[in-house]
Amino acid sequence: MEMLLSGNQALARGIYEYGGEFASAYPGTPSTEILETIARFFKDDVYAEWAINEKVALEVAVGASYGGARSLAAMKHVGLNVAADPFMTLSYTGVNAGLIIVSADDPSLHSSQNEQDNRFYGKFASIPVLEPSTSQEAKDFVKHAFEISEEFDTPVLIRVTTRICHSKGLVTIGERKTVDRGGFEPNIEKYVMVPAYATKRHKLVIERLEKLKDYAEKSKLNQIEWNDKKVGIVTGSVAYQYAKEAMPDASILKLGIGFPLPMKKIKSFASEVDQLFVVEELEGFYEEMIAAEGIEVEGKKYFSNFLELNIDCVREGFVNAGVLDSSVLKTLPKTESVLPRPPVLCSGCPHRGLMVSLKKLGVYTTGDIGCYTLGGLPPLSQIHTCLCMGASIGHAFGIEKAGKTAKKAVALLGDSTFLHSGITGLASAVFNKSRITVVIADNKITAMTGGQDNPATLKTLMGEKTKPVDLVKLCESLGVEHVRTIDPYDLDATYSVLKEEVEREDVSVVITTRPCMLFPSKIRDIPYRVVTETCIACGACFRVGCPSISAAPETNEKGKHKSLIDTNTCTGCTICAQVCPTGAIVKVES
């Protein structure tokens, strides 16, 4: 049977069919649906969980592998930075049952803070990298990855990209097969990485890489499609699809194993074609290794290391290289540039009241990663730094200790982000006698990534009730003496609590209490409307940046537009009514 599956669904299906028994992840676009799919369809056979962060997700998956279960840890590309510590040494210990790490990279930064190329992690750690180019391969490669993992005693990195994760294609469905790898067997020299044992293991890693190179030479995952020999293309992942469509007559060496490369195969391929090109997304990862072997090759000169590739830019690259006729390039008709639609905080988002209050306070906000980061865009523009998860606290603290900034900085981060990597920053700030204010925007969900539970919410990924972390008690136990909660829908109270805490000469934490209005289920109250006659077109409600508010056709005497509320989308949060100086925003009569 065939099904239409996204790359993420196909990876989940692969974990199920090829005997996976354990999966852990921290959500992150574009990887999130892998675990959601496992939990939704395969939870009777595969245990699935949200870990508190990627480092923990990998550590538990490693434990499960040592313990005999074929395992998966999945994350977005930047998640592997968080998990890099276990990842690097895991290469030395190896595994018991097959262990897969999925890294979902995001070329073009569709929903990320950078476009790092995680194939380098494979090379960095001497861990093999598989790169599927379709949904079908995403499923199939799980099988190969488990087998390689067990045969070579190594974890395997499956590297996908947004275009693989979120594209759907046909996948042939099979039955589940399991393996028996026993339970955990103590083996101190293998699993205890102290210098004496780790030295020996490193030697094994070096030998293992040589064996993996031989495997890559013979593996069917690296395939040559012979065609005209004027142009030879080495490619992999989704770039293969673009290259194939752009250059239907060229010969192609498609790499399913992105590391280590089958260098002998590449050499012999190169020797048979007139001109060798590498088409790969992001960095010149294959190209550098191939060129280092003294093989003549072109790649990044024609195919950018910036943003995603597509057929058009691949065609253009080959035209520029002089091997494709320029008639394939289309000039699109000139169209009017249409206004942008930057993402915004939803109507009724509890973060809005917080942003409005912080703005009124006139503080800097060291921000973090979550929906509240959208408060950095106009008209709110109230997030002043955003680097990586958890960084808000360190930033506020650093600015304070640097002592050169008159305005105070307030750290703002969400519940999920605080648990992911904010706790350590807060403990460090208390320990080092900081006086920063940390705001935890606790909307009781991990919203940005589509509404996943986290350790401060009530249920697990498998749907069981669980014990939530008490954020107030947690902060108090770290030594924070002033922990207060606020309702961000109440602007006056929010403002005054924030003001008191910002002025306090001690570290303090303010926690919001309103749930997300989108996840886990939509929350709506009676909507509000604008009384046009009373509206003076001052624009105060525009400045709260609500998507339900737009300019009305009516204007005031100076020609400025009055406001209009879309009652179909207004959730009745009242923030705009609270900032309106003339009381022109009122509840819709039922």
Next chain:
Amino acid sequence: MNNGTTNVLIVGVGGQGVLLASEILTEVAKNMGLDAKKSEVHGMSQRGGIVTSHVRFGKKVSSPLIPAGEADAILAFELAEGLRWVGQLGKDGVMIVNTQEIIPVITTTGKFSYPENIQEKISQLAGSPIFIDAFEIATKLGNFRLVNTILLGVLSKSLALDEKKWLEVIERMAPKGTGELNRKAFLEGRKYE
């Protein structure tokens, strides 16, 4: 149509149902025994941002993305989005535009304004575009959520996919209890001139 592959670009604004529409189309193509791919980006775009979905089907589809200017059909769920993407229409391509307007928050800053005379501008670039007020038709049928099925009905006329397969997929994928209504909405769109 290029090398036997049909390219359909579906565009709109987060929350309009673009993703479900493209899901249905891809499923219909698959049920016709064709190779089919669909590609979109989730994530930030769902917070009121621009949503685009590429659907390709034929004997064998490679790239999940449609090459620039090679769409055989563009289905725009929102008027200004129609204008944004009309340049992607290939020769003899079909342009279908829902006339609903969704004004983004950014207009309240005064720095950007919603374009004017959009229908004329689209008509200049696309042979004979089809404009439809699907929202009005949906409301008449009794549920504004039917917009997306009506639009699929309009689109279906320009694609070589069986009506029976369309109806099967629509009834199966429609929310519980709305199968019959969605069937009606599809047929309503299909007869739209």
